[in-house]
Amino acid sequence: MFTHLYIYRLKVLLKDKPLMFWTFMFPVCMGIFFTAAFSGLDDRTYFDQVPVGIVQEGNNAHSETFIETMNALESDGTKMLKPVTLTKEQAAKQLDDGDIYGYYVLSDSDISLNLNQQGIQQSLLSTFLDQFQQAQKTVAALQQEAPELLATELAASIGKQQNFIQVANKTASKGSTKSFFFFTLVGMSCMFGFFWGLSNTNDEQANQSANGIRLSMAPQNKISIVLANLAAAFTVFVTELYIILAIFRFVYQVDFGTRWNWILLTCTISALTAISMGMCIGNLLKVPLDQKISLGVTFQIVCSFLAGMMVPDVKYLISKYVPILGQINPVNLVSESLYKLYYYENIDSFYINLICLLVLTIIFVLLSFVYERRAQYVSV
Structure with a gap:
């Protein structure tokens, strides 16, 4: 029935x-x-340069490496990120005004990212930070467990990853x-x-x-x-x-x-x-x-x-x-x-x-x- x-x-x-x-x-x-x-x-260029704020709140041991890696990030010969050093109040205001897509906070022990919406540019900033932190953890693990590997080509390849991060797979789609x-x-x-x-x-x-x-x-x-x-x-x-x-x-x-x-x-x-x-x-x-x-x-x-x-x-x-x-x-x-x-x-x-x-x-x-x-x- x-x-x-x-x-x-x-x-x-x-x-x-x-x-x-x-x-x-x-x-x-x-x-x-x-x-x-x-x-x-979709005919316009999305990644001419992504403005991002840098807020220094302490003496992070990786601050210099992080900023150097950010400046080295390129796509087809074009700088991907445009870092601007700001105070936390300035960064928060520029983020709300849409002048920057996000800002990194470099504290004594950590690097964090602040965003206020979702998008391709924000995904790029998040992926950049994730890959950088992953590379840092890999080096730290090698120093603690297998310091002899730091003199090999493996360590050199990790160093290159720190200084240049590919963005081809920054998102699930183009x-x-x-x-x-x-x-x-x-x-x-x-x-x-x-x-x-x-x-x-x-x-x-x-x-x-x-x-x-x-x-x-x-x-x-x-x-x-x-x-x-x-x-x-x-x-x-x-x-x-x-x-x-x-x-x-x-x-x-x-x-x-x-x-x-x-x-x-x-x-x-x-x-x-x-x-x-x-x-x-x-x-x-x-x-x-x-x-x-x-x-x-x-x-x-x-x-x-x-x-x-x-x-x-x-x-x-x-x-x-x-x-x-x-x-x-x-x-x-x-x-x-x-x-x-x-x-x-x-x-x-x-x-x-x-x-x-x-x-x-x-x-x-x-x-x-x-x-x-x-x-x-x-x-x-």
């Missing part, structure tokens, strides 16, 4: 042309406008500004699953539609109907998302990086999150369907705005002052996940985003099922 319900619900959803347009064709059309607006962003805007578009597209979940609840509740009346009178367990409808909506929507990603990648030439297994998993989980959210809102709100759709559209636009689609600086302000808002914003979770998969070598923080999406999904599904089990009607 479940298979029967699933197949027929699948046919019903595929015949819903308005929903097929808004959940599939609309993101594809938006992609055309994004391509026209942002295609020229870098594309256009990709950032498409990441938020993918996040917004994933939230269109809200409407599939809303359509399901409208057809399941006897107090909302004629279809709901017929289903309520059918000699079939209500939970099996809900699960069949959920599975059908998920099948349709996740297929749409995969096709949208393919169009973005191969038609619009958007660079998503190489971690496609994680990208597809992120979109799959977000599809389930959006559909379950639509089911939850459709069940809990006692207003006409048109008003629910309007609320859904408004919610989606607000989430996209807070994720930086219209104004990228908003995303930074949210992460700095109201980080919890970014962790419960589905659009932000998806776009930031794609961003981390694209730019970061270490993706530990990416897993946190997936966990947040899964937690939201579980909450929405549980609320929907609790409501469905308790729904009763005096007459139909």
Whole structure:
């Protein structure tokens, strides 16, 4: 019976042309406008020179080596970094003003990096510090455990690594500004699953539609109907998302990086999150369907705005002052996940985003099922 319900619900959803347009064709059309607006962003040079502050707070034994290595960092004969010596107050102010991308603090025992946002330049600064510290630890270990190796070619090669650090693998991908805007578009597209979940609840509740009346009178367990409808909506929507990603990648030439297994998993989980959210809102709100759709559209636009689609600086302000808002914003979770998969070598923080999406999904599904089990009607 479940298979029967699933197949027929699948046919019903595929015949819903308005929903097929808004959940599939609309993101594809938006992609055309994004391509026209942002295609020229990747033609400029990203690493002319990255201004970075140097704050001396003590007599660090490696300060001189660190600054020499920084000055020696080149790409195609061009200096990569432009260090500026500042006080900590000056560095903090210039960082907030956008005059520098970050600043290193050289204390007596440590070298730390201060950033206020994420980007290609910030990733370069972080990778530079990580490689320098790794080289220093290697030399220190040799001095303690095998000092005789310090006179060999191995030590010489480590010294060269200290004085020149390759930046070819500074990020997971080569870098594309256009990709950032498409990441938020993918996040917004994933939230269109809200409407599939809303359509399901409208057809399941006897107090909302004629279809709901017929289903309520059918000699079939209500939970099996809900699960069949959920599975059908998920099948349709996740297929749409995969096709949208393919169009973005191969038609619009958007660079998503190489971690496609994680990208597809992120979109799959977000599809389930959006559909379950639509089911939850459709069940809990006692207003006409048109008003629910309007609320859904408004919610989606607000989430996209807070994720930086219209104004990228908003995303930074949210992460700095109201980080919890970014962790419960589905659009932000998806776009930031794609961003981390694209730019970061270490993706530990990416897993946190997936966990947040899964937690939201579980909450929405549980609320929907609790409501469905308790729904009763005096007459139909």
